[in-house]
Amino acid sequence: MSLPHAILTALLEKPSSGLELTRRFDRSIGYFWSATHQQIYRELGKLEADGLIRALPSQQPARGQKKSYEVLPAGRAELARWTAASQDPKPHRDTLLLRLRAAAVVGTAGLETDLRRHLELHERQLAEYEEIEQRDFPPGRDGTEDRLRHLVLRAGIDLETFWTQWLRRALADFAELPDGEPT
Amino acid sequence: MSLPHAILTALLEKPSSGLELTRRFDRSIGYFWSATHQQIYRELGKLEADGLIRALPSQQPARGQKKSYEVLPAGRAELARWTAASQDPKPHRDTLLLRLRAAAVVGTAGLETDLRRHLELHERQLAEYEEIEQRDFPPGRDGTEDRLRHLVLRAGIDLETFWTQWLRRALADFAELPDGEPT
DNA sequence: ACGGTTTATGCAACTAGTTGCACAAGGTGA
DNA sequence: TCACCTTGTGCAACTAGTTGCATAAACCGT
Structure with missing residues (x-):
């Protein structure tokens, strides 16, 4: 339920491609919300389909080609909504x-x-x-x-x-x- | 990967039925390994099928009838093996x-x-x-x-x-x- | 110019956990 | 006595996360 929001946050901090996001997750956001590159690509697809983010133009979307995304106003709104919403802490598993x-x-x-x-x-x-x-x-x-x-x-x-x-x-x-x- | 072992531990501490386990998970083990009753029943079924636990006799297994389980030697061995095995800490998500x-x-x-x-x-x-x-x-x-x-x-x-x-x-x-x- | 590594994207299948509901037996009050 | 609540067991469908692999371009040495 939170991966898309983690990605939106990361993209607002700086528009990035899937792999760049993966690396940034390994370094900073991932310290409290880890994700593999497969999760990230899948989620980027969904977010784009939902109109919350879009691919930056200037590169044609080919395999092995970098494709960067930026957050659309709808995405920012969704993130703000989610951040403000009250949520129960999930029980930890250790x-x-x-x-x-x-x-x-x-x-x-x-x-x-x-x-x-x-x-x-x-x-x-x-x-x-x-x-x-x-x-x-x-x-x-x-x-x-x-x-x-x-x-x-x-x-x-x-x-x-x-x-x-x-x-x-x-x-x-x-x-x-x-x-x-x-x- | 750890729910079965949590259940084995609980059953070794005291043989119990599914619902009793559920309650004990809510009170003690669940503080660091939560589980719903559905998870527990499903897992009890698997553990029994694998020969790690068995239903205590003395009650016929009918619906709405209490059914208690105890750990078999194979189950204890599996738990000991798992406890001793080296495991990487899973990244937290918060x-x-x-x-x-x-x-x-x-x-x-x-x-x-x-x-x-x-x-x-x-x-x-x-x-x-x-x-x-x-x-x-x-x-x-x-x-x-x-x-x-x-x-x-x-x-x-x-x-x-x-x-x-x-x-x-x-x-x-x-x-x-x-x-x-x-x- | 070609074989290997790195960078980058992605699909498919699987595992674990969650949610919603169904069903049965037994007790309880009207 | 029958409608309803509680206790107890369980299935099915869904969601999230993981693992393993495929593909393609670019770069790099020989």
């Missing part, structure tokens, strides 16, 4: 927590290694976010757009901070546990 | 962050009310978790199972704490913003 709970009944064998790996991944992500913060949000700038985008980035930073801390605590706990566990 | 980012381009109109509503929801959830912590994990108990389950609950508490704090900061930021925004 495999790692589920595995921990499963480990309480079938034993913790093998889990510790993966906790360590997750910790590394989250540390790396955190470092990346902090780099972005330093680069894009130096102190002193406070336009509305910057403020909002910075807020989103802060959410990312704080979430990764939470995970690294929680994983460290989990690993410390594991160290004290009798290993193996009953089966 | 609509609220996406909407904030969209608001940076189409304006913040209408968003603040919903931020406030989300804050309330997260505060309520946090209170619920803290109640569970006090009830189920009084200081002093430290069996392995308790330790692990407490760790999972701590993740829930810390996550909700993060959200409430982040939302308060966001609302404070909003208060300073020129409202309305360009279109």
